[in-house]
Amino acid sequence: MDQVTIVVPASTANNGPGYDIWSIGLKSPQLRLTYTRKRRPGIEVAVRSRVSAPPGRILGYAGKRALERFLSEHGIDEGAYLLYEDEGYAVGGLGRSGAEAVGAITAAAVLYKRRFSRQDIVIWSARGEPDEHKDNVAASTNGRFNIISISPLTGEACVDCYEVPEDLGIAIGFSSHAKGEGTAKARKVLRAPLEVEDFVVQAGLISAMTAALVTGNIERVLQLAWGDRFHELRRADSGAYGPFSYDEFRRIKVRLFEAFHVALVVSGAGPNVAVLYSKKEHPTGIVATISPVIVPWFQERGIHIDLHEMEIASEGAYDYAQRHYG
Structure with a gap:
């Protein structure tokens, strides 16, 4: 398999008092990533969107950053072509950078047959985020309501997700x-x-x-x-x-x-x-x-x-x- 497409939901984080530990997945807007495997190193990014990035931001950068670390740390001497598509997924407020990273890491896990858990996807995707914050990436990985905690023993993040009440x-x-x-x-x-x-x-x-x-x-x-x-x-x-x-x-x-x-x-x-x-x-x-x-x-x-x-x-x-x- 040389190509995978992943659909990623948006997210909203903090949700009141849950600073950096709570997030909720949103059904729309969505980000659609098509990952095409390249046999030579280097990651190319293309974006088809009705929105443009504000000053200081580059659409697709978080996905590229997370994927570079994934490929390097897994000893994979290959590259990728990442095509991000959306119908108006704005930058700011709905975790777009987190969704970009989640799409890239989830697609890579599929292509390279890594049996990642939900938590693995969150941790690897967060490496594309500033300071590796995990709230938005958790919601894009899981949808639902997410809680992020830190293990007092290992210092590693623990991610739990719960169904959101229909009401x-x-x-x-x-x-x-x-x-x-x-x-x-x-x-x-x-x-x-x-x-x-x-x-x-x-x-x-x-x-x-x-x-x-x-x-x-x-x-x-x-x-x-x-x-x-x-x-x-x-x-x-x-x-x-x-x-x-x-x-x-x-x-x-x-x-x-x-x-x-x-x-x-x-x-x-x-x-x-x-x-x-x-x-x-x-x-x-x-x-x-x-x-x-x-x-x-x-x-x-x-x-x-x-x-x-x-x-x-x-x-x-x-x-x-x-x-x-x-």
Whole structure:
């Protein structure tokens, strides 16, 4: 076999208080990778997309970077032609670089008959990401709801995925606010010491919301998801999401929860946002209901927010490869 095609779902990470440890796969947009084996070294990348990369980004680079390390560390003296195709998978907010890496590593595992586990795919794919972060790559690998932890014995990542309750709905709000220096700058503001009280509250939020998600208690999920005390607070106050403070952001969170019983959170490092809701309460979706409140709030701060209903992915690239290639 010299050619493999893998379809990879998008992702949203953090999902409230789960900074760097939670992610959810999204059925769309999707990234389609066709990997063609080359007998000579060197990786070529081509992209067919309606979107263009922002300054400082190259579409397909994460896949190439992850694959270079895979081939080198497995002693494979061959190259590849990677063709990425999508119908509008934007850069920023939905884990595109993670999806690129997952596609390349999953395809390589199939072609070279490596019996990789889900965790293997996540770990190898993360090598194409800055600082090897695993949240977005986990969701693109598995779909579903993912939890990343670190083994206290080995220091290695442990990745677990769970089916998402059918009642959980999600919408993504794409923000026009420019990231500036990007995710790296957004991480710098998180290095200040954490107060013990905030740590305790955050640990409680993460524990209770995890239990609620895996047991299907959406009422509890929505009650807790919007109350992050770590990354959203610091990043909002640094201006990472726009010209507003966390106190202002929290007020719109409270307003949306009390009026519509939804949880407004930041998607990944922002500035895009996600809105979690109950499909039983809002069977036709949430966008039309909350737009008259949330859109003007951002407009008053010079930001255009474009809300879209999303569907949670019940499988990821690993499942696609298993189904099509065994």
